[in-house]
Amino acid sequence: MTSAAKKLSQTAGLPPGTLVYVGDHKKQTARITLFDFDVNQYKEQEIFSVEECFPFKDSETITWINIDGLHDVDVIEKIDSRFGIHPLVLEDILNTEQRPKIEDYGDYVFITLKMFNYNPELDEVTPEQISMIFGSNYVITFQESQGDSFNPIRDRIRNNKGRVRRMGADYLAYALLDTIIDDYFVILERLGEKIELFEDQLMGDTDNTWPHKIHQLKREVILLRRYIWPLREVVGGFQRIESNLINKATGIFLRDAYDHTIQVMDTIESYRDMLSGMHDVYLSSLSIRMNEVMKFLTIFTAIFSPLTFLAGIYGMNFQHMPELHWVWGYPFILVIMATITSLMLIYFKQKKWL
Numbered sequence: 327m328t329s330a331a332k333k334l335s336q337t338a339g340l341p342p343g344t345l346v347y348v349g350d351h352k353k354q355t356a357r358i359t360l361f362d363f364d365v366n367q368y369k370e371q372e373i374f375s376v377e378e379c380f381p382f383k384d385s386e387t388i389t390w391i392n393i394d395g396l397h398d399v400d401v402i403e404k405i406d407s408r409f410g411i412h413p414l415v416l417e418d419i420l421n422t423e424q425r426p427k428i429e430d431y432g433d434y435v436f437i438t439l440k441m442f443n444y445n446p447e448l449d450e451v452t453p454e455q456i457s458m459i460f461g462s463n464y465v466i467t468f469q470e471s472q473g474d475s476f477n478p479i480r481d482r483i484r485n486n487k488g489r490v491r492r493m494g495a496d497y498l499a500y501a502l503l504d505t506i507i508d509d510y511f512v513i514l515e516r517l518g519e520k521i522e523l524f525e526d527q528l529m530g531d532t533d534n535t536w537p538h539k540i541h542q543l544k545r546e547v548i549l550l551r552r553y554i555w556p557l558r559e560v561v562g563g564f565q566r567i568e569s570n571l572i573n574k575a576t577g578i579f580l581r582d583a584y585d586h587t588i589q590v591m592d593t594i595e596s597y598r599d600m601l602s603g604m605h606d607v608y609l610s611s612l613s614i615r616m617n618e619v620m621k622f623l624t625i626f627t628a629i630f631s632p633l634t635f636l637a638g639i640y641g642m643n644f645q646h647m648p649e650l651h652w653v654w655g656y657p658f659i660l661v662i663m664a665t666i667t668s669l670m671l672i673y674f675k676q677k678k679w680l
Contacts, residue, residue: 356474358396361483362387368483369449376404383409388495389464389466389484394472396420397454405466409434411459419457419468426556428563434461436500439560440553441506443511451546453512455554456506460499462571467502475509476502495540497579503561504583510554510590514597517546521600525607540608544601550680551594554587561587625679629670633663641679 343431362385373379373391380506382389393401396419406416415436418424426439437458457468467476479501482488490501524539565577619670640649640659649655 328619356393356398356401358401358428359392361390361392362478362643363483364388365486365492368486368491370480373604376401380408381463385463387463387492388498389497391464391466392476393467394469394470396422396468396470402468409459409461409464409466422455422470424455424457426553426560428560428567428571428635430567432568432569434459434571435499435564437503437560437569439503439506440558441469442509443549443554444516451517453549458499458502460571461496463495465495465498465502465626473504479505487494493576494573496576500564500576500583502577503564504579504586507557507561507583507586507590510550511586513550514593517543517550517597518593521597521604522615525600525604537605537608540601540605544598546602547594547598551591554590557583558591571629577580621679625674629667632666632670636663644673 345468358379359368360382360383361371362380364367364380368546377576382391391405393405396402399420402416402419405411406413412431413428415431418436418438424438425436429436437460438456439456440453441456444451454470454474456474459466468579479490479498482490482501483545490498503624521543524543536594561580563570565584566578586664640647640655642643645648649658652658
């Protein structure tokens with residue numbers, strides 16, 4: 327059974343909307359950070375009680391609440407009590423194996439997708455679920471653990487760069503989504519470099535570890551494709567939603583994000599084809615090496631067959647064999663053997679078998 331199936335089995339038989347965290351249980355406590363801003367000012371603070379966020383729901387400024395740690399179900403429940411989030415949305419937030427999607431609930435829009443983190447020590451890519459809810463003046467993001475790709479957005483808010491402090495909550499949601507998509511290109515660039523390196527090494531080396539290496543790369547590509555493929559529907563749905571929460575000015579930027587999503591998918595498909603080709607190249611290299619070995623053994627056998635025949639005849643040692651008492655018999659047989667070997671080598675070279 328896969329790890330995803332094991333996690334999802336925790337919710338089997340429970341009523342819809344039951345809040346059960348499906349994921350790796352963390353030891354650290356949930357961390358809540360808040361950005362509240364408009365064109366003229368901004369405020370940044372760490373929240374130690376969920377109730378501190380409640381007054382910002384009806385403020386005239388734009389508020390971004392970021393929650394790190396889905397394992398603390400109490401925090402999620404308290405957010406629901408003030409912002410009126412549907413229980414099924416909360417269930418999807420706590421389910422870290424949720425497929426990326428977007429849903430319009432009238433007063434707010436719910437988005438869930440995957441963010442990828444690269445671990446250079448283990449040389450592997452790990453997914454993390456990001457859920458996002460935005461209303462008329464607020465954005466709430468839910469993450470599995472601390473650490474994300476949103477620092478560029480935080481810097482834009484702090485330094486009043488770009489449009490983020492001049493636009494609404496829908497633009498902030500777009501900016502966060504676009505940052506995650508841009509990070510996909512960083513992951514794909516590393517993966518592409520690894521594939522190119524493996525291609526160069528594969529041409530000169532065909533040891534037994536290559537099937538495992540190619541299989542590992544294929545698993546990474548399949549993982550990326552599994553979580554990024556539905557992202558087209560998410561960004562496309564973001565464009566098509568007819569909601570007062572989304573301004574027309576944001577639609578232009580969403581089209582750009584959609585183009586980036588298509589580019590990511592095209593890159594993943596090309597990597598998948600390259601890995602399939604690498605596997606075929608590996609098998610072809612093994613076949614060529616096997617053919618070379620078989621050719622050498624065949625030539626070796628062909629050369630020694632007549633020599634073995636002559637040695638077998640004169641190795642019988644019958645009493646009345648005339649050559650047994652001939653003084654030049656032994657050198658004569660050696661000369662014949664050397665001549666046969668030389669003629670066969672010349673013939674094989676003319677046929678370009680050597």
